[in-house]
Amino acid sequence: MNAPDRVNPLLRWPAKVNEVPKEVFDREDIYQQELKRIFYGPEWHPVAHVGEIPEPGDFKTIFIGEMPVLVVHGDDGKIRVFQNACSHRGNLLETRTCGNAHEFECPYHRWLFDSTGALRGAPNMDDFSPSFKQGDFGVPEIRSTEYVGMIFATLSDETPDIETFLGDVAAPLKAGLGGDGRIRLLGYQKVLYDCNWKIYIDNDGYHAPLLHKAFKLLNWQGGAGRQFATDRGHIGFVSELALPDVDKQTLLIDGSLIDFKGKDTSGSVIAAIKPITGVTKHLDMINIRFAFPRGLHKTEVHYGYFYHLDDDEEMIRHRVRQSSNMLGPSGLVSAEDASIFMRIQTGNQTPGNVTFQKGVFDEQDVGFEFKQNDESGNLPGWEYYRKQMGFARK
Ligand code: FES
Ligand SMILES: [Fe+2]
Known part of the structure; x- marks a missing residue:
């Protein structure tokens, strides 16, 4: 493994690649550096899919790290990502999760912006400072790009182009977004x-x-499946499921919840994009999980569910029922994960390192190809994190 360019004195990393120090989950000083180096550093962050904001004026709000952002489908047809902050004194410009608006008015002093971010006017402009120019005070825009309809934003000029950033995870990402990105929002939790x-x-x-x-x-x-990781720690899963026998299962009263009506044979595709976004297609669910930290010990996750533009009415109804019952705050799969997250957090507030074992065949090298049910697929991501943070090994 290469040594980090500049060694960060905050922490020394374990010598073995399959160990992670528990204190990274519980130190405020490390968290503050993660915001700067990772969330505001040279990474792309998915902030919306076009399928959520397909019409001019459609907008959504979300966060990159702790920074509020506003994604707007402008009246000129272009989608832009802005800091969700008034260019005057920084008041949060839009508080709604999503909506349709052709103007954004800041309630504090009533500065008014259009859907391209330009400042249309402000009260008492004649009394403003001599150097004030209206054209200089649009809502600050953030660098953004689009891939299969996914809108990515970055706060750094050094972030590479999106294809380089995604590498081999581009294929499962595309498959997870309905194959061609022609998807529309069904619900958001x-x-x-x-x-x-x-x-x-x-x-x-x-x-x-x-x-x-x-x-x-x-x-x-x-089912048999493939798991792989990229050098930036993104993970792709492509799983050929042994499809559920709806009539023989005994856990659910209504087995149609786990029916698979899709035409493609691959029942499950996951693209985990570093630092924190997951795109999954399990059975007939098309799901994007936008996420961001809300402080050291809190993580907010937005589950967006989608249908494909080629779906008929019956398929759309099936996708709604399957998505809302399997994923999200009350979904069977996600509730099981939720039940363990706080236990992992609390248990890791103890000294020492956690260990990864399943699928680790070399304690000095992370590898990039794994079996579907290995935990070693997470190790390239940890190695990338270690380098981002500049932690040298012991
Ligand atoms: S802070 Fe927005 S108008 Fe003053
Ligand atoms: Fe899980």
Whole structure:
């Protein structure tokens, strides 16, 4: 492994690649550096899919790290990402999660912006400072790009182009977004987990058939699958499921919840994009999980559910029922993960390192190809994190 360019004195990392120090989940000083180096550093962050804001004037609000952002489909047809802050004294400009607006008015002193971010006017402009120019005071825009309809934003000029950033995870990302990105929003749910953001994203392939009764329903453990990681720690899963026998399962009263009506043979695709976004297609669910830290011990996750533009009415109804019952705050799969996040957080407030074992065949090298149910698929992500943070090994 290469040594980090500049050694960060905050922490020395364990010598073995399959160990992670528990204190990274519980130290405020490390969290503050993560915001700067990772969330505001040279990474792309998915902030919306076009399918959520397909019409001019459509907008949504979200966060990159702790920074509020506003994504707007402008009246000129262009989608832009802005700081969600008034260019005057920084008041939060839009408080709604989503909506349609052709103007944004800041309530504090009534400065008015259009959907391209330009300042249209402000009260008492004649009394403003001599150098004030209206054209200089649009809402600050953030660099953004689009891939298969996914809008990515970055706060750094050094972030590489999106294809380089995604690498091989581009294929499962595309498959997870309906193959061509022609998807539309069905629903959006928010949940706040009591854990550090890295505990949320460290969910692994090993736990899936063991923690989850719901994954047993999906027969995830019964199918062959491929898991791989990129050098930036993104993870792709492509799983050929042994599809559930709806009539023979005994866990659910209504087995149609786990029916698979899709035409493609691959029942499950996951693209986990560092630092913190998950795109999943389990059975007929198309789901994007936007997430961001809300402090050291809190992680907010937004579950967006989608249908495909080629779906008929029956398929759309099926996707709504399956998505809302399997994923999100009350979904069978996600509730099982939620039950463990706070336990991992609390248990990790103890000394020492955590260890990864399943699928680790070399304690000096992370590797990039794994079996579907290995936990070692998370290790390239930890190695990338270690380098981002500049932690040298012991
Ligand atoms: S802070 Fe927005 S108008 Fe003054
Ligand atoms: Fe899980």
